[in-house]
Amino acid sequence: EAQVTQNPRYLITVTGKKLTVTCSQNMNHEYMSWYRQDPGLGLRQIYYSMNVEVTDKGDVPEGYKVSRKEKRNFPLILESPSPNQTSLYFCASSGWGEQFFGPGTRLTVL
């Protein structure tokens, strides 16, 4: 089954404790992207990747890092999480058509 998976689905952490949210797709897509969804602001792009070792900033990259060492994986790294990064995060991948989304990761930073 074609899918995008994310882990963990839910995470509660404390300020400053480094964390990684994993994302994996099995569709051999070159393009992958991370979004965050916040009330009243909709989905906003954090980072994207056009292919292995090719990443670039989206609209709200501050406080985040990504890496793309393999085509299927695109982890989102928060080196020092802060409360304003409490949000719902979605990973997506696509070929040239529509983007496919993972189930989301709800992150709470205390």
Added chain:
Amino acid sequence: DQQVKQNSPSLSVQEGRISILNCDYTNSMFDYFLWYKKYPAEGPTFLISISSIKDKNEDGRFTVFLNKSAKHLSLHIVPSQPGDSAVYFCAARVNAGNNRKLIWGLGTSLAVNP
């Protein structure tokens, strides 16, 4: 400034009737428009799309209409079913170099009543 606007936060229709969800945009550079459906605790699921060079695309019960002069698109669901109850997002693609970024509306929550 919202480049993609869904002005109705919610919509309620009777089962079997037509649901019409609307979306307005401001950027003439959008080349592709998509509708996604989202259930609670799940990621957005692609529903239907339309290229900026078309004015209509149909897929089963779902039809999307694009009016470029008015910068407006709409999603029609006929007939509506209770399982269609979800949040519907309009998204537009900016083909800016290598980034196939989607710009999203805030969503319309559709309730289809039996």
